[in-house]
Amino acid sequence: xxxxxxxxxxxxxxxxxxxxxxxxxxxxxxxxxxxxxxxxxxxxxxxxxxxxxxxxxxxxxxxxxxxxxxxxxxxxxxxxxxxxxxxxxxxxxxxxxxxxxxxxxxxxxxxxxxxxxxxxxxxxxxxxxxxxxxxxxxxxxxxxxxxxxxxxxxxxxxxxxxxxxxxxxxxxxxxxxxxxxxxxxxxxxxxxxxxxxxxxxxxxxxxxxx
Ligand SMILES: Nc1ncnc2c1ncn2[C@@H]1O[C@H](COP(=O)(O)OP(=O)(O)OP(=O)(O)O)[C@@H](O)[C@H]1O
Numbered sequence: 404x405x406x407x408x409x410x411x412x413x414x415x416x417x418x419x420x421x422x423x424x425x426x427x428x429x430x431x432x433x434x435x436x437x438x439x440x441x442x443x444x445x446x447x448x449x450x451x452x453x454x455x456x457x458x459x460x461x462x463x464x465x466x467x468x469x470x471x472x473x474x475x476x477x478x479x480x481x482x483x484x485x486x487x488x489x490x491x492x493x494x495x496x497x498x499x500x501x502x503x504x505x506x507x508x509x510x511x512x513x514x515x516x517x518x519x520x521x522x523x524x525x526x527x528x529x530x531x532x533x534x535x536x537x538x539x540x541x542x543x544x545x546x547x548x549x550x551x552x553x554x555x556x557x558x559x560x561x562x563x564x565x566x567x568x569x570x571x572x573x574x575x576x577x578x579x580x581x582x583x584x585x586x587x588x589x590x591x592x593x594x595x596x597x598x599x600x601x602x603x604x605x606x607x608x609x610x611x612x613x
Pocket of ligand 1: 421422426444445446447448449450451452453
């Protein structure tokens, strides 16, 4: 693991407009190994738009993003990064186990084996259930299990607590804390008060600019 202050992710002067409305501009930050970044702000202020830019799904209107000092480019960044967004990203007709095996086929092994990850997110015994039969919270737990079984240095999480019960929220907080304490990085949005007491948490509050 790198030194805890090694900057891994850097954004310089990012701007984003939607339908001629400026959402943010001049947005810069640095995130080091062992740090998490929370994006806060009112509905519609641009949090998801920023996350999608950080994922490389959308070009910023201005500015640059660097991962380990290099501009975002397909290979290294996308190997190191995992995104959990509003859509859970699973294949509904496949079972829980098939989805996890599919995810593993695309990425290097992570910190958890499939069985251990399923136990951790409390989906043990659901291996053979088609995903479309899972509840909303269980689907979210499955998408989080994918983070655990594959190697991803940077977690980008859009409202990761959506649909989770109180115990599920505590679980995800502990998984984020474990990931970051182990030298990982996380960028997330949340309308829920986070409890991540033992990790270095930076915060950006997006103001509506329009
Ligand atoms: N595909 C799109 N096409 C046009 N406008 C969009 C699109 N997606 C989002 N927007 C607009 O961009 C603005 C920011 O949306 P975004 O989803 O980034 O906000 P947010 O801060 O994540 O909001 P929330 O807290 O409600 O999830 C909103 O005004 C929204 O209407």
